[in-house]
Amino acid sequence: MGIREVADMANVSVTTASRALNGTGRIAAGTRTRVKKVADELGYQPNEVARQLKEGMSSTLGVLVPDITNPFFPELVHGIQEVAEENGHVLLLAPTNGEPTGIAKALRQMHSRQVAGVVIVDDCLDDSALAKELDGLKYVALDRKLHLSQSTWVSSDHLGGAQMAAEHLIGLGHRRIVHIAGPQGIGVARERLAGFRQALELADIPLDDELVFYADFTEDAGYQAALGLLERDICFTAVFAVADLAAIGAMRAFDEHHLDVPKDISVVGFDDIHLASYVRPGLTTVKQQIAELGRVAAGLLLDSDPGTEGRSRTLPVEVVTRGTTARVRQSEVST
Structure with missing residues (x-):
């Protein structure tokens, strides 16, 4: 018809x-x-697409995410979608699988669809290569601080949040604290490791490289990292994981080895995904304003000039205390 x-x-x-x-x-x-x-x-x-092409405009916003299976990203996208719909836009979601070729392919798709702009939630393509692929596309980076002219980004306070997480454990008497770190090629993982180190330094606790395990943000990575800790018979009383999923994976490994959380080992995550309050015990974590991050990013993207200097935003975070952290037992305190 x-x-x-x-x-x-x-x-x-x-x-x-x-x-x-x-x-x-x-x-x-x-x-x-x-x-x-x-x-x-x-x-x-x-035919809305044909009309938009004829008029040289689009009501579509592109969103690039590395992984749609991680529950962090659907909540983030929901925030973007809320603002997009309020302004008469629809979303084109492009998973990149966290690969440079995935970002490049997704951005070429955005160009071919003549999207009004893109929110980039991926950090695996360096700035110069990303600038080349953007090629004039209107964009806002989310959880990535781009070093490009007229760039706009939105991020949580990852360094401050990680410092607060470590300080929470230190305040409970823990000194042998493991950090399951994320890939250091990703900015948020670097910032969280830096925040962890900063907390130890301020508390005069020497950083033991043996207590830093490099993994990624997934449940399996946390599980494997915890198994590695246990196999190497490393002395530790607490774990701060780079993400909630990694923390939950570590908890599964501890449970399989009949270690009680938090009686034997305290665990802290980062993100406060919906699942964090449903695992048992409930996960102590650093709460990000996940949906709000998406809303702010979409709002900046739809602004007439998102690249205006000083528009970038850092959203505050807070530690949410649940059941996975407890005061260290005096017999375990290292002198």
């Missing part, structure tokens, strides 16, 4: 029918009503 059939049934020209349905041009109210009624009866749907 096309616009011509609608025009014929409404006894108007194709141009008049198109203007009546698009809300453009000076059309008599009665004519507009008649055309819309016919379109509804025939089940006609306008």
Whole structure:
């Protein structure tokens, strides 16, 4: 069913029918009503993509995320979607699998769809290569501080949050604290490791490289890192994981080895994904404003000039205490 059939049934020209349905041009109210009624009866749907291409504009926003299976990202995308829909836009979601080729492919797709702009939630392509692939696309980076001219980014306070997580454990008497770190090629992982180190330094606790395990943000990575700790018979009383999923994976490994959390080992995560409050015991974690990050990023992207200097934002975080942390037993305190 096309616009011509609608025009014929409404006894108007194709141009008049198109203007009546698009809300453009000076059309008599009665004519507009008649055309819309016919379109509804025939089940006609306008070709929105064709209209946008003809007018040189788009109501689509692109979103690049590394992993749609991590529950952090759906909540983030939901925040972006809320603002997009409020402003008459739809989302085109492109998972990149956390690979440079994935980002490049996704951005080329965004160019071909002539999107109004993109939110980039990936940090595996260096700035210069990313700038080349962007090639004039309007964009906002999320959880990535780009070093490009006129760039805008939105991020949580990852360094401060990690410092608070470590300080929470130190305040409970822990000194042998493991950090399951993320890939150091990713900015948020570097910032969280830096925050962890800063807390130890301020507490005059020597950093033991043996207590830093490099993994990633997944549950399996946390599980394997914890197994590695146990196999090497390393002395530790607490774990700060780079992400909630990694913390939950570590807890599974401890449970399999009959270690009680938090009686034997305290655990802290980062993100406060929905699952964190449902695992047992509930996970102590650093709470990000996940949906708000998405809302702020979308708002900046839809701003007439998102690249204006000083528009970038860092959102605060806080430690949410649940059941996975406890005061260290005096017999375990290292002197």
